[in-house]
Amino acid sequence: MPVLRVALDVPLYRLFDYWSESASTVDIGRRVRVPFIRGEKIGVIVAVLAESEWPREQLKDALEILGDLPPLPPDFLDLCAFAATYYQAPPGEALLQALPAGLKKLNPPKRQAGRKAKAAKPLPSPPLTDEQIAAVAAVEPGGGFAVTLLHGVTGSGKTEVYLQLIAKALAQGRQVLLLVPEINLTPQLEERVRGRFAEVEVVALHSELADAARERHWRAAFSGSAGIVLGTRLAVFAPLPRLGLIIVDEEHDPSFKQQDGMRYSARDLAVVRARQHDVPILLGSATPSLESWANAGHGRYRLQTLAKRANPAAVLPQVRLYDTRRMPLREGVSDGLLSAIRERLERGEQSLVFLNRRGYAPVLACPACGWVSRCKRCAANLVLHLADRRLRCHHCGFEHRVPPACPTCGNQDIHPYGRGTQRLEAWLAETFPGARVLRVDRDSVKSRKQWEAVLERIHGGEADILVGTQMLAKGHDFPKLTLVGVLGADSALFAADWRAPERLFAQLMQVAGRAGRAELKGEVIVQTQYPDHPLFAALVAHDYPGFAAGQLREREQAGFPPYSFQAVLRAEAPEMADAIAFLKAASGLPPVAEFPDVLVYDPVPMRMARLASLERGQLLVESHSRPLLQAFLPRWREAIEQLRAPGKLRWHLEVDPFDF
Template structure:
């Protein structure tokens, strides 16, 4: 009797054997109902074997093998196997998380057949610039695997390069996978793709889709009916029978790194998948990640550059750094920025005031006793949301009503300290009563429909002043936007996280790039107390290569990635002492001493030491050899699994950590 080796969605690094009355090797990749404990689960058959390490009489009998979907292909199984091995995640978790929710249900609802959306009118192709033409010709989908990094300044027409390569790939009868970092970038790009390829099936895959829609789109992609798949990070695992090209837009963005469950990088998984299939992958960004930039300075990636904006009448915006030490600010806004906004209002142009802090104020405080609105569940302050009359924690979601007096001393004169987008919006309305002001953050935009409506208002000229967070910083083209003012950027300059300068530079370059993308000249005003900082000097010159070279030299001297390889063991428990004790035990396991080229640091509390009533600690592991790190981690993980820990302690290993 054949034995089915089945992967289940469990955090266990093992497969489960079941006997089956009828099965063959052709069933590998199919879903199967199997008994587990007192109930049933949906698993995936990864092997059909003649025998088992367990006595056959001890094995349970598998249930129905589900054949409503073709078997998952071998290349998909190998991709998930790689992700499981590299990121130290259970194979079953990797396989099952890549499937739509409906395919993992014991009693899935009936779905109607997928119909990839097509439109009838096409949009003419613009003429390529010389730089765009060179980039397009450098990438040959038929030439096998190659990793290309497209470094193009904001507005240089990276999307047009993508569209030309998609056109070439479709002509060869292949599919294209195009990833974007965030859902709010999807509607605009999806519209351009559909308009360019009206007779081609296009589907999108992201978390805001309803369950039924996501499953329909996934099935269409898997069946080959959709030739273009546009999605966020999880779409990198979509099985595609004719995949010929992978494109990852804004490849530097941290949204491509999953921060819970299986902690993977969609960008890095994409590079592995392209190599596995022997197809090209294109990574695009105005501010590439330093890891990708270092690869492009060597021989691993092919560097392609777009130095000029695609619109011949557009030029890069002029960047001015305003020294706020010598200024009197009104609600954090300088007189120069006020004058710039007033000038744009007179000319009928749009302005963007960028403040990456939502809410009314970061904290509510009592000047009499020093009380501040701290979250009772986290090591963070609760943000004042005045419009909702709530104090809200942006980390765990805990919220309370605004107190009428200080909870500690009873003082009724409690004040908001600092400012967020809501407070800034209110002040701008008072200062510019004639202006139409639109705030864009996660409090004002909570759904795709709201986002599309806001984009329509901006493009329709129904807003004079935009107040926004990083939601507005990337991927958007607003022809009438000519002024960008940046507030509150200094806090990231001296952060404990060594990645903070890289992130800040990328964020400011992206938001600055929103200005002057058409024939109107753009201007960027950055308010700072550190006008001589090298980061701002590079921004003024739009000099990403120079800034990246400086950071890479610092990283090399310090032994930080990309010149070292890291993993992080994190533990969380009701008591910090339990978390640290667990990590200390993990650091002293015999397997650590057996790997001399691995450096294990002392356990410490995480930067956000308390989250949702759990105390959190971390233990950093580092090596200058990736193979050495990959040889160490499985043995260490197995040893860590054997540590006797408190019942409520939870732990995980994160490879190539992005947050510290």
């Protein structure tokens, strides 16, 4: 069997054949060094064949089969192959992106032993509520495949349910995969997990790890020495020989969807992986995705509910709506919210003012001629960051110094309009001169160390007023935080994206859940011009089931997911006309006529029509049947590959799109 079939990380939808005299089937799953074009690449052997469809003289010789690692297991190869097929990605890209960077380098740096993780403080197991006991009993590691949706209100003790289930799996000698949506959620959770399971090796897998550390952790998972793997979306591919349980925390979170390369959903692949291994999977959230909620309603998922907070002294916060049409605002803040903050300061409690817009102001403009600080590369405005006197685009990263005068008319009296977290922080510091105001956003917290330092300050009582974005909205427990004020929520109510209400409700429920999680009672104040909107009525009542039922009715009437299945073909080019022409040509290809039950819409510009100097268009494809859509997409993609397109045009297919 002299022919190796190799997956390479190249943007081609094919595998490559190489000649090797010494190879055998035991090498399937090993990495291999091969010549490619005028250089060399590291690939993975996915098959060993007796012969190739290509003649021997056209096959290049493989240079070296690497033996520094056992072969990648068949289940890992199968999961990557499934992902490539379902998400219409090149097979090599799907497989190689799942490996640490060091395993893909031709000359990897010398591996060094990592520092031993600092011993965590042992944490006892608290008594469980009746609801928690029922939730733990409903999931049995080793009991076969089943999907359980854990709907628990904020503060209901979902994490404790996770820890109890992890203990059950470890007792059976199994490994556990625990997925979280964002890196900033891992420090607290990792500390709790290490504290509870001090005798078990726990490794983290996320993008902020250095390459060497990520490879060490990956190897620990692969070898089976790590009992618990805690990670973000890419960790769904971590090979685990003794996998017994998968847990997905905040399963609704958009961060589980990869937005470049192979655009996969880690949550959905986690379900596929659980079925593949015949193990249970738990999806946890205070605001489940509507797809998961519909699956529970139809009996495909089991539903477990935690309706009360785990701390018997803690109750859900009272939510108040302030009608801003009838009250004056100062820097976007009502007098009522200011009074509530003042009361907390007098009582020594903490307040959080939530504004999901970082920077000082969303735009800088000239009142004389109408000049606006627009990004030259995107269809967006440059955001004013006054602290370092820069104008920045939050979409493409372009930045420019703040001009001393209007670039158009020379007027020196240019003004910031609107407000972001920096402006709000400065104004609150002036309004409450004795208070310690702490801003938490992507500008002030850029690394894990900074995040850990911020958390330490908050827990240590070194901040009285927090000003934050969605970084503070989920997964955090601040015992002294009793007030949450929400600014600027209305903008998402009437967005063009039909998922916007679901995202807004989840965001508001999550940020509201930060208040009153201990013995101190919590209060949430939402400033809005639409207090009669059904979304706010459900928020006041803490009624996720009612909100979800209304949204699902609307989606069923409109034929939106989960009542249909979608894919999007996107194209970007220096000129919009080229992108639209390419999409128009794709919409007329033969496979479209061969699948009459697959609806192909007309091409349109994307909502962010220009990004990083490229014009962007998209074409939506929809079907009532997932298998039918999956049968159509590869045929269509192959036809698209044959289209002649301008040299600078780029395109990609996204299955189950999350943004439009």
